[in-house]
Amino acid sequence: MDDPALAKHKIQLTVNGQAREGEAEARKLLADFIREDLGLTGTHLGCEHGVCGACTVLMDGEPVRSCLLFAVQADGHELLTVEGLAPGPDQLHPIQEAFWECHGLQCGFCTPGFLLTIKAYLEENPDPTERQVREALAGNLCRCTGYQNIVKATLRAAELLRSASPA
Amino acid sequence: MRRVEDPRLLTGHGLYLDDLSRPGLLHAAFVRSPHAHARIVRVDTLAARGIDLVLDGPALARQARPFGTRLDAPGYRPIDRPHLAVGRVRFVGEPVALVVADGAYRARDAAELVAVQYEPLPAVADARSALAAAVQLHEAAPGNVVLERELGSKGSVEAAFAEADLSVEIEIRHPRVVGLPIETRAVLADFDTVTGTLIVWSSTQAPIALREALGECLDIPLERVRVMVPDVGGGFGLKAQVFPEEIAVAAAAVRLGRPVKWIEDRLEHLAAATHARDTLVRVEAAATRRGEILAIRADVLCEVGAYGVHPYGPILEPMGTATMIPGPYMVSRYYCRARAVLTNAAPEGAYRGVGVVVAALAHEQLLDELARRLRLDPAEVRRRNLLRRNAFPYSSPTGHLYDSGSYDETLDRALKLVDYEHLRAEQARCRTAGRTLGIGIACYTEYTGMGSLTFRGRGMLSVPGHESAWLRLEPDGRLTASLSLPSLGQGLSTTLAQALADEFEVPLDWVSLIGTDTSLTPVGSGTFGSRGAVAGAGALRAASDRLKASLAPLAAELLEVDPADVDVTGGGARVRGAPERRVTLAHLAAFASQRRGSELEVVESYDPPLATFSNATHVAVVEVDVETGMVELVRYAVVEDCGPRINPMIVEGQVHGATAQGIGGALFEELVYDGNGQLLTASLMDYLVPTSAEVPGIQLEHVETPSPLTVGGYKGVGEGGTVGATAAVASAVADGLAPLGAHVNRLPLTPERVRALIRAARGQRMGDGGRGWG
Numbered sequence: 031m032d033d034p035a036l037a038k039h040k041i042q043l044t045v046n047g048q049a050r051e052g053e054a055e056a057r058k059l060l061a062d063f064i065r066e067d068l069g070l071t072g073t074h075l076g077c078e079h080g081v082c083g084a085c086t087v088l089m090d091g092e093p094v095r096s097c098l099l100f101a102v103q104a105d106g107h108e109l110l111t112v113e114g115l116a117p118g119p120d121q122l123h124p125i126q127e128a129f130w131e132c133h134g135l136q137c138g139f140c141t142p143g144f145l146l147t148i149k150a151y152l153e154e155n156p157d158p159t160e161r162q163v164r165e166a167l168a169g170n171l172c173r174c175t176g177y178q179n180i181v182k183a184t185l186r187a188a189e190l191l192r193s194a195s196p197a
Numbered sequence: 198m199r200r201v202e203d204p205r206l207l208t209g210h211g212l213y214l215d216d217l218s219r220p221g222l223l224h225a226a227f228v229r230s231p232h233a234h235a236r237i238v239r240v241d242t243l244a245a246r247g248i249d250l251v252l253d254g255p256a257l258a259r260q261a262r263p264f265g266t267r268l269d270a271p272g273y274r275p276i277d278r279p280h281l282a283v284g285r286v287r288f289v290g291e292p293v294a295l296v297v298a299d300g301a302y303r304a305r306d307a308a309e310l311v312a313v314q315y316e317p318l319p320a321v322a323d324a325r326s327a328l329a330a331a332v333q334l335h336e337a338a339p340g341n342v343v344l345e346r347e348l349g350s351k352g353s354v355e356a357a358f359a360e361a362d363l364s365v366e367i368e369i370r371h372p373r374v375v376g377l378p379i380e381t382r383a384v385l386a387d388f389d390t391v392t393g394t395l396i397v398w399s400s401t402q403a404p405i406a407l408r409e410a411l412g413e414c415l416d417i418p419l420e421r422v423r424v425m426v427p428d429v430g431g432g433f434g435l436k437a438q439v440f441p442e443e444i445a446v447a448a449a450a451v452r453l454g455r456p457v458k459w460i461e462d463r464l465e466h467l468a469a470a471t472h473a474r475d476t477l478v479r480v481e482a483a484a485t486r487r488g489e490i491l492a493i494r495a496d497v498l499c500e501v502g503a504y505g506v507h508p509y510g511p512i513l514e515p516m517g518t519a520t521m522i523p524g525p526y527m528v529s530r531y532y533c534r535a536r537a538v539l540t541n542a543a544p545e546g547a548y549r550g551v552g553v554v555v556a557a558l559a560h561e562q563l564l565d566e567l568a569r570r571l572r573l574d575p576a577e578v579r580r581r582n583l584l585r586r587n588a589f590p591y592s593s594p595t596g597h598l599y600d601s602g603s604y605d606e607t608l609d610r611a612l613k614l615v616d617y618e619h620l621r622a623e624q625a626r627c628r629t630a631g632r633t634l635g636i637g638i639a640c641y642t643e644y645t646g647m648g649s650l651t652f653r654g655r656g657m658l659s660v661p662g663h664e665s666a667w668l669r670l671e672p673d674g675r676l677t678a679s680l681s682l683p684s685l686g687q688g689l690s691t692t693l694a695q696a697l698a699d700e701f702e703v704p705l706d707w708v709s710l711i712g713t714d715t716s717l718t719p720v721g722s723g724t725f726g727s728r729g730a731v732a733g734a735g736a737l738r739a740a741s742d743r744l745k746a747s748l749a750p751l752a753a754e755l756l757e758v759d760p761a762d763v764d765v766t767g768g769g770a771r772v773r774g775a776p777e778r779r780v781t782l783a784h785l786a787a788f789a790s791q792r793r794g795s796e797l798e799v800v801e802s803y804d805p806p807l808a809t810f811s812n813a814t815h816v817a818v819v820e821v822d823v824e825t826g827m828v829e830l831v832r833y834a835v836v837e838d839c840g841p842r843i844n845p846m847i848v849e850g851q852v853h854g855a856t857a858q859g860i861g862g863a864l865f866e867e868l869v870y871d872g873n874g875q876l877l878t879a880s881l882m883d884y885l886v887p888t889s890a891e892v893p894g895i896q897l898e899h900v901e902t903p904s905p906l907t908v909g910g911y912k913g914v915g916e917g918g919t920v921g922a923t924a925a926v927a928s929a930v931a932d933g934l935a936p937l938g939a940h941v942n943r944l945p946l947t948p949e950r951v952r953a954l955i956r957a958a959r960g961q962r963m964g965d966g967g968r969g970w971g
Contacts, residue, residue: 179850
């Protein structure tokens with residue numbers, strides 16, 4: 031292949047605690063790399079222009095829109111996707127548990143992005159008010175729930191996480 | 198009751214369309230028109246040589262027939278749509294060619310290599326230029342009018358107006374909006390060349406209609422067309438259509454004998470999936486001095502875009518609005534002219550609350566205007582006109598049969614919930630302090646759970662209207678079912694599993710529902726129009742009754758009694774009057790497996806009634822910043838009545854989500870085309886949907902008035918929130934602005950538009966026509 035744009039670049043990274051590697055064209059989006067090359071289809075694409083937040087993953091602990099990054103930019107970094115959130119098979123993370131309990135999801139397509147946004151947010155602000163949660167989640171779009179139970183689930187998750195690790 | 202589907206979806210193990218793959222998978226991309234209206238001079242695919250497949254309109258037309266939408270509605274002029282444009286494009290985003298390549302990125306690359314030469318034509322950008330008819334979009338629709346229909350008696354309405362104490366008039370426009378599920382449209386088609394079988398997975402609400410359209414368009418016998426529905430990432434009516442893209446992708450798979458996947462991107466979705474609303478309504482009421490409405494006269498003008506949609510045609514929005522403007526009120530005389538005009542814009546289709554959203558917006562604006570004129574409280578004017586509990590069954594002036602309802606009760610409860618008197622006092626206090634509070638009340642009723650009679654009545658002959666369930670007693674005594682109603686994410690899998698578990702009185706984990714797969718699932722219509730719970734529960738009741746009837750003789754034999762003395766219930770069967778004498782479903786299944794001819798697998802269908810009517814009252818409280826035009830929702834309350842609730846948590850989720858979409862249409866969402874038919878809102882930076890920061894907490898209470906017509910008395914709930922919220926928020930803003938002399942006449946009420954209304958009102962009062970007032 032003569033076209034340098036189509037040349038493959040080697041990418042080494044840590045995904046959900048495991049060392050992974052792959053190859054991708056320079057133009058390949060991180061979201062597509064996660065889904066196609068790493069086989070982790072829990073990360074969803076809702077707009078591919080950085081607005082809806084469905085493709086949010088954590089890179090080195092920070093929420094990023096994987097549709098706005100190229101895969102090569104994740105080289106050497108650490109990713110957490112929705113598949114890595116629960117502590118083990120048949121177990122749920124407290125945020126997932128809270129979403130289940132509070133009916134915080136309907137179609138589930140935007141949910142992985144919310145879960146990871148909320149994880150990073152609650153680490154920063156473990157005891158938020160409802161208004162703070164509403165502002166913190168305003169970068170993620172959900173079309174099913176009217177956000178009512180997402181907000182409720184976030185507050186519930188904060189409660190579960192606080193009781194799991196008392197300050 | 199927690200949802201059964203959630204653990205999978207929460208851990209990233211959902212299986213949506215784009216998560217599916219097949220060996221040898223290819224990807225499709227569409228070449229779309231950049232012009233609103235143009236003649237196609239040439240499609241040059243030479244540069245795309247070496248790509249797996251390039252198909253333009255004429256090439257596809259040789260393989261696939263257009264949709265055979267059967268629509269027999271008075272005043273409708275049938276127009277056709279090619280799956281890929283032939284000779285002419287009629288909206289920005291219309292698919293012109295299909296490109297298939299190895300990988301989604303390569304397909305996009307290849308699409309750019311297709312050179313289409315256009316000769317631009319003048320565009321019909323709005324209703325005014327459509328009706329001026331200087332440009333004709335379809336020969337079959339002279340003057341660009343694709344539907345014109347009159348309802349009711351003009352003469353008797355005019356007589357009422359002549360005799361009435363007073364009349365009031367309002368005009369309101371609802372913007373063009375889009376359903377915008379977070380999962381865009383998506384389809385994967387494969388063709389088994391050995392058996393000649395087409396296998397299609399689609400993110401669809403209407404798998405049966407899709408299967409029939411695939412068979413008909415591609416001339417494949419239906420027994421060799423199989424459609425499956427994976428997890429669906431939201432539908433909201435938008436996916437209740439069969440799309441030309443689905444036919445084109447399937448046609449490519451047939452030609453190539455290989456699997457082909459297409460995932461719509463968001464820009465395509467905004468430009469070329471179906472849009473909705475875009476309706477201008479003028480309504481007048483003749484009334485008594487006490488505020489009792491004697492007659493309503495209405496004019497509905499809907500811009501339906503460039504084509505109809507399959508299987509509904511272009512009539513959903515205008516006819517839904519025209520027939521529901523009388524709403525929950527006692528209106529004995531009604532006349533309406535409804536028109537649908539063609540414009541160079543994306544076709545309009547179903548979207549949550551189709552038709553009824555605009556109808557409720559109109560009737561609630563009208564009631565508010567009547568209240569203002571008579572200096573009556575808006576709640577009081579509603580109370581004087583709402584149909585009372587003893588009015589049912591009520592035959593509306595447009596021929597709808599309202600089966601039951603609790604219109605006055607939901608109004609009273611909602612007012613109590615928000616402490617209405619206190620709110621009005623608070624509003625007055627704010628006003629003296631220079632703050633603008635607005636309170637909006639919306640009462641509505643909507644048709645849900647429609648059956649075949651409704652679709653026949655509308656002339657929609659391509660929509661059967663019934664639903665079916667396949668049900669099997671497994672050898673271990675568990676129950677498995679599959680229904681013609683796919684789940685779209687609203688939780689229908691849980692709702693219907695609960696309905697089935699209730700039929701046999703077994704725990705929820707004793708039943709399982711298999712997603713729609715037409716090789717197993719019997720025929721039906723699909724999940725739309727707030728029909729899922731009503732039609733699904735009905736189909737499961739019918740199938741359960743039949744299975745029970747076949748189990749009763751076996752149970753009787755085991756229990757050594759007459760079959761007539763056996764009840765199949767309580768997780769098995771028992772002797773009537775001696776419930777301790779019982780057998781379990783597992784026992785029955787084991788016994789039956791040794792008997793030839795026992796019917797343990799049944800298919801039954803259910804045809805819902807004409808419709809069953811849900812109702813609700815919404816109350817919205819807004820604060821308007823008159824300097825910036827910003828509208829903030831400070832309070833929101835709903836009291837709804839969808840009859841008995843199978844899963845209260847899921848019902849609440851439906852009301853929440855639908856309400857947010859109504860808030861979107863009232864305050865934020867608008868697809869804007871310029872005078873040349875170019876779409877100006879082609880990204881989510883321009884088309885704004887509500888976020889968690891804009892949607893307030895929603896107080897929600899319920900009234901349960903069972904339908905006398907449906908199984909379980911259930912009524913539909915999926916769409917109502919959107920109907921109530923659009924009207925309530927618009928009323929609230931209008932209520933806040935009224936003392937300033939500003940009149941709301943179109944949505945969405947963006948800061949810019951609110952400022953313009955205030956400026957115009959100030960200008961009028963100052964007599965300078967609004968100039969010079971910032």
